[in-house]
Amino acid sequence: MKKYRGAWYEPYKIMTPLTPEEIEKRLGSKNGKFQISTKMWNLPSNWKLFFLPKIAGEIIEAEDGKGIVLIWLKVSIIDLMIALAIYACVCFFMRVSVLIYAPILWVAVALVTIYWKSARNRFGKRLERILKVEIQ
Numbered sequence: 001m002k003k004y005r006g007a008w009y010e011p012y013k014i015m016t017p018l019t020p021e022e023i024e025k026r027l028g029s030k031n032g033k034f035q036i037s038t039k040m041w042n043l044p045s046n047w048k049l050f051f052l053p054k055i056a057g058e059i060i061e062a063e064d065g066k067g068i069v070l071i072w073l074k075v076s077i078i079d080l081m082i083a084l085a086i087y088a089c090v091c092f093f094m095r096v097s098v099l100i101y102a103p104i105l106w107v108a109v110a111l112v113t114i115y116w117k118s119a120r121n122r123f124g125k126r127l128e129r130i131l132k133v134e135i136q
Contacts, residue, residue, distance in 0.1 A: 012124035014069040016131045020059045023067045026130055032059040035074070036123060053116055055123050069127060073120055 016023065020032065027034050036055035057071040084105075091101045 009073065011070040011072040012120055014071070014124065014128055014131060015062070016067050016069065018067050018131060019065060020061045020067045023059050023069060023131060027057075027059075027127075029057075029059065033057070034059075036071075053119065055120070057127075069131065071120075071124060071127065073116055075116070 018026070024030070024032065034057045036057070053073040053075045055071055056074040057069060060068045060070065062068050087105065087108075088101075090096075
């Protein structure tokens, strides 16, 4: 079970004594699948920042009839490529040296990855509270 709690790209596994039907009612999902938005603001908006992933999840029934919830981050590679292209164009037209361009890009990737990992853990813990999970 611990292997599912590490990196941002691994699924976050939640085992719960609830049945899949009860989990679907609590999460408002249909057909065992759901998505959670990670918007920074509480206001309804169509704007989203490219580095904010969506949280996708699936509800699975265990052999004993209890429920298992798997959540993972869903990141759009196209959004990331567009952001990289914009950054490269800005650096090119401003004539930024590669010695400055590369470290800034590396730091940005590291910060976004750290944010993704914290978002994954934060939403995993929120779902555990919603489902009132007993940690095994």
